[in-house]
């Protein structure tokens with residue numbers, strides 16, 4: 464999760480600029496004086512571009528903040544100071560600085576900046592907007608109850624059934640020589656997998672999961688809208704005038720009403736709780752006590768956790784598979800080597816299973832390489848300091864927000880040899896580098912108190928999804944690109960997660976005996 468909901472730019476800032484001009488001009492005179500002669504003069508700050516009055520450096524971010532941040536790092540060094548509206552902002556673009564903010568000073572930088580969209584859409588509860596003891600409590604639930612190895616194993620039949628259904632679908636289309644819309648197939652797979660595990664394990668149907676995707680897409684739209692009040696709080700009234708609060712409230716009502724129906728349904732028909740019965744997360748959450756150890760979690764808290772997981776988990780999971788398939792289509796030699804590994808370890812007389820994954824080091828190296836060059840959440844989600852602190856000799860005030868630019872670190876020639884080359888062998892030579900938050904040069908899931916709680920599922924889903932796609936089919940690009948695969952368009956669209964601008968399409972040739980596809 465990427466969870467750029469807390470940044471909310473997606474390039475729409477410029478589109479909304481006209482709406483903001485009048486209030487900005489009115490405010491400028493006052494703020495320019497405070498800004499020029501206030502904070503910046505009294506503090507020695509890291510280098511960075513000069514901020515404009517009121518808006519600061521916001522307008523310099525354009526449609527791809529991660530690449531703009533990388534350009535600033537080239538110009539000013541790995542620690543850059545920006546002013547986004549009135550928010551003191553740092554961008555960290557080196558493994559050493561990632562370690563400083565996410566490990567050494569994790570106790571200071573573990574809060575999140577305020578976000579109107581996220582506050583309203585989660586009912587101001589849940590993991591992403593919490594802090595202090597509530598945050599610790601909710602994260603304990605995620606780590607100790609929801610994403611445990613045992614729980615993930617219980618959901619294995621569901622995951623396998625969904626993946627096999629997708630493989631069968633692709634087989635049918637491949638028989639008709641159709642070009643496969645991988646973007647759509649992978650997004651549907653991720654939606655079904657996550658919604659079933661969260662709350663649709665029982666009692667709901669395909670219509671419900673499709674509905675989820677629609678409403679989550681609507682929420683994503685809002686996470687991508689630039690909301691001026693997040694950056695310049697005294698302009699809250701502009702946001703109200705634009706009707707943003709009301710629209711967000713209406714969406715929240717729709718989302719929470721639907722999830723409440725699911726909670727009520729689970730309450731009426733509780734699933735048997737034992738090792739042989741698959742329970743979804745709502746079932747688990749209904750049994751959990753409150754923070755003080757009494758009673759049960761409130762419905763509002765359960766709703767917020769489910770909304771957190773939906774928004775953070777759906778897109779991150781499928782874009783990982785889409786980017787890695789795009790890289791493999793550009794590098795047929797790497798795809799063939801991964802298939803050879805599958806044929807050697809698993810063979811062609813049975814389908815790959817999750818227990819095979821640990822024996823597939825090259826497949827794992829491919830995914831690490833993909834996380835390096837295409838981190839789904841390229842600037843993570845912003846962290847905010849809860850007290851004044853010192854970093855590299857600079858005195859930073861409370862409420863300084865920091866972005867760790869994973870995208871820039873992954874492409875930095877000082878960190879990686881030939882950084883723009885897709886070469887999984889770098890991780891075959893260094894298998895000790897993993898994505899579990901111990902190696903600061905590769906942090907696709909973050910690390911520390913705010914690290915992604917869904918990491919075990921994110922990794923598992925990517926590995927088993929990729930293994931099945933490669934074992935079941937030979938993949939090639941559509942005919943116009945077959946001769947020159949490197950011409951495949953790899954442009955990115957920034958948002959909650961960075962997506963391929965053009966959804967991936969490819970041709971599939973079955974590799975296994977036909978009975979495996981039925």
Ligand code: HEM
Nearest residue numbers: 464465591772775776779840844907908909913915917921
């Ligand atoms: C490939 C898949 C995924 C990637 C790359 C990913 C990445 C991330 C990153 C970078 C963060 C922010 C970490 C930070 O700020 O320090 C995050 C947060 C989060 N992720 Fe994931 N994620 C993935 C899948 C998932 C899944 C499947 C779920 C749940 C179903 C999930 C739930 C969350 C939640 C709830 C947070 C917020 C944590 C907090 O604010 O304390 N993620 N994720």
